[in-house]
Amino acid sequence: MKARFIFALLAASLPLSAHDLVIANGRVMDPATNLDAVRHIAVTGGKISAISETPLTGDKVVNAAGLAVSPGFIDLHAHGQTTEDLQIKAQDGVTTALEMEGGVYPVAAWYASRKGKAPIHYGATVGHISARFAAFHPEMRVGQWGGGRSRLALLGPNPAGANKVAGPEEMQRMSTAIREGLDEGALGIGFGINYTPAATPEEIEALFRIAAERKVPAFVHTRAFGIAPIREAIDTAKKTGAALHIVHIGSSGISDVPQVLQLIDESRAAGMDLTTEVYPYTAASTMLESAMFNPGWQENLRISYGDIVWTATGERLTQESFERYRKQGGWVIMYMMKDANVEKAIAHPGVMIASDGVPFVDGKGHPRGAGTFARVLGHYSRDKKLLPLMDALAKMTILPAKRLEAHLPMMKHKGRIAIGADADITVFDAATIIDRATFEAPTTPSAGISHVIVGGTFVVRDGKLVKDALPGRAVRVTP
Ligand SMILES: [Zn+2]
Numbered sequence: 001m002k003a004r005f006i007f008a009l010l011a012a013s014l015p016l017s018a019h020d021l022v023i024a025n026g027r028v029m030d031p032a033t034n035l036d037a038v039r040h041i042a043v044t045g046g047k048i049s050a051i052s053e054t055p056l057t058g059d060k061v062v063n064a065a066g067l068a069v070s071p072g073f074i075d076l077h078a079h080g081q082t083t084e085d086l087q088i089k090a091q092d093g094v095t096t097a098l099e100m101e102g103g104v105y106p107v108a109a110w111y112a113s114r115k116g117k118a119p120i121h122y123g124a125t126v127g128h129i130s131a132r133f134a135a136f137h138p139e140m141r142v143g144q145w146g147g148g149r150s151r152l153a154l155l156g157p158n159p160a161g162a163n164k165v166a167g168p169e170e171m172q173r174m175s176t177a178i179r180e181g182l183d184e185g186a187l188g189i190g191f192g193i194n195y196t197p198a199a200t201p202e203e204i205e206a207l208f209r210i211a212a213e214r215k216v217p218a219f220v221h222t223r224a225f226g227i228a229p230i231r232e233a234i235d236t237a238k239k240t241g242a243a244l245h246i247v248h249i250g251s252s253g254i255s256d257v258p259q260v261l262q263l264i265d266e267s268r269a270a271g272m273d274l275t276t277e278v279y280p281y282t283a284a285s286t287m288l289e290s291a292m293f294n295p296g297w298q299e300n301l302r303i304s305y306g307d308i309v310w311t312a313t314g315e316r317l318t319q320e321s322f323e324r325y326r327k328q329g330g331w332v333i334m335y336m337m338k339d340a341n342v343e344k345a346i347a348h349p350g351v352m353i354a355s356d357g358v359p360f361v362d363g364k365g366h367p368r369g370a371g372t373f374a375r376v377l378g379h380y381s382r383d384k385k386l387l388p389l390m391d392a393l394a395k396m397t398i399l400p401a402k403r404l405e406a407h408l409p410m411m412k413h414k415g416r417i418a419i420g421a422d423a424d425i426t427v428f429d430a431a432t433i434i435d436r437a438t439f440e441a442p443t444t445p446s447a448g449i450s451h452v453i454v455g456g457t458f459v460v461r462d463g464k465l466v467k468d469a470l471p472g473r474a475v476r477v478t479p
Pocket residue numbers: 101192221247248
């Protein structure tokens with residue numbers, strides 16, 4: 001009797017809960033294992049510490065009954081990297097946002113500038129565009145391409161960084177910059193060849209060789225739109241042995257999307273390390289002063305003045321306003337894709353979802369930075385029944401994680417619900433999740449997302465942004 005009393009006292013003095021946080025009763029959906037069942041998930045020290053069919057105890061318990069519990073979404077194409085841009089992204093279920101196409105330069109300085117300011121995990125490639133501009137305009141500190149207000153506009157029309165063929169000296173400076181960026185932990189090499197039309201196939205090939213040698217992928221916006229430049233990038237990757245990721249296949253493939261998807265499938269079947277992604281909108285967005293609008297743009301983009309909208313005012317352009325605004329510099333939206341092609345890419349096996357979200361300037365911009373992931377889950381998967389929910393989730397969790405994990409082992413702990421995985425978790429209502437961002441109100445957060453947890457910390461709780469939560473960490477290659 002006495003012994004039993006002492007035992008009871010001892011038990012009462014032990015901590016009651018083994019875990020920091022429990023997400024109870026949710027429909028756990030893990031595309032890595034195809035688990036789709038009610039489970040209780042525990043989080044301790046920023047990691048997933050238990051997955052259980054029976055209830056768990058924790059210091060905090062969130063009841064997720066009726067809600068889907070998924071690995072947090074990984075966006076491989078996120079230009080907008082300010083705290084505010086990433087907060088909007090968090091409200092779309094994203095827990096990792098990487099700037100892979102444009103990339104950054106210098107790399108270490110960029111990572112240092114983001115430290116402690118990010119609600120979700122962040123990272124970048126070393127950018128060919130920025131490295132090239134640094135090679136031609138050493139007086140200019142070119143930072144993140146596309147970041148905030150354009151620095152391209154400051155260079156005036158026809159900047160050498162975009163429009164001059166590189167001589168041996170510039171080539172040397174560029175290669176050194178790219179190697180230096182990789183030494184500083186960049187996640188690959190980012191290319192926007194359409195923005196640097198003077199970059200010859202030989203230049204691109206030389207830089208793909210660095211990617212191959214360093215075993216990092218090249219993330220490429222091709223030289224122009226349609227299948228021919230995509231084939232050029234694939235051939236260069238084959239020749240050099242570089243792994244290749246072609247960005248935004250919807251806009252890059254334009255009306256050739258079906259043939260492009262076939263080409264990618266065939267190349268993959270032949271053993272090539274080749275992937276692609278799509279954003280779920282029929283309009284693109286970029287900077288009007290960029291080389292993309294050099295003479296010949298109508299043939300390249302397959303559009304005309306009236307298909308372009310000046311983001312700041314919402315007006316459609318004419319030849320006169322096109323020329324005026326191009327001198328001034330600023331963001332535009334281009335209506336250039338067919339929904340049928342975008343749908344084909346979204347539904348196609350292996351094609352990832354990535355936003356290409358550009359920075360919001362005074363609340364203006366393209367809605368893809370705010371609504372991409374909820375739009376695929378709500379509009380395309382649930383409402384249009386384009387693809388099953390689990391397949392849609394795979395395209396935003398395990399597939400992007402796997403794209404990176406060969407050269408970035410930390411990604412083996414992301415994109416899945418598994419014991420020991422990072423506690424990056426998105427809890428949403430599959431019946432109501434939907435994008436609400438529009439071209440008129442592009443920063444409107446998505447609906448139906450209940451909780452977004454980043455490394456065990458709530459960034460969105462009960463559908464509301466936790467404003468001072470900045471648990472995002474650097475995603476970076478450790479030398
Ligand atoms: Zn692009």
